[in-house]
Amino acid sequence: DIQMTQSPSSLSASVGDRVTITCRTSQSISSYLNWYQQKAGKAPKLLISAASNLQSGVPSRFSGSGSGTDFTFTISNLQREDFATYYCQQSYSTPYTFGQGTRLEIK
């Protein structure tokens, strides 16, 4: 199975800040890496597919990059509605695996 190491596990930031979350995989997965946002009590929502492909309707302050084993997810100019938990997920091979999640909190 492909192991996912996502960091940090939690993060405090202020509105207007720029934050970065990283995801490292135990083997190369090319660009088969997706990012999801989950708000409390809600289902996850896809933000970025194939490492850097922003989904339709998702604000451009969200971005993703990386390939191989190292990936980065960035939110620039944080907005209040961005405070949530974020997960990376590999779709290179089954079993699909998720990162442990990053809880983004208001400072």
Added chain:
Amino acid sequence: EVQLVESGGGLVQPGRSLRLSCTASGFNFGDDAMSWVRQAPGKGLEWVGFIRSKAYGGTTEYAASVKGRFIISRDDSKSIAYLQMNSLKAEDTAVYYCTRDTLDVVVVPDGIGDYTWLDPWGQGTLVTVSS
């Protein structure tokens, strides 16, 4: 609007069975693979398994934690995916989500290829395994 609605969750005793349903609308259900993902209370996301479309053989894959106990099936005529859960354990307690396993061609910095992602997700249904 693309929509997935899960049903069938509830309280069940250890060792018993339960079947979840995922009713899809707004897309050609038979063209897509469907995944189930679960989330234990206060924990992260865990992929449970998926079923491929008939075009890809309709075969299934499972996480090791449920293999041999859970069965995923589909009825394309009704646009419903099922998760049959047998020999349930306390550690199966979770919110269960169904999600479309979308496959599409994407241009990435390294080139072009077929990529998959989970979108959309249903609202989830809670399964509690307890005596």
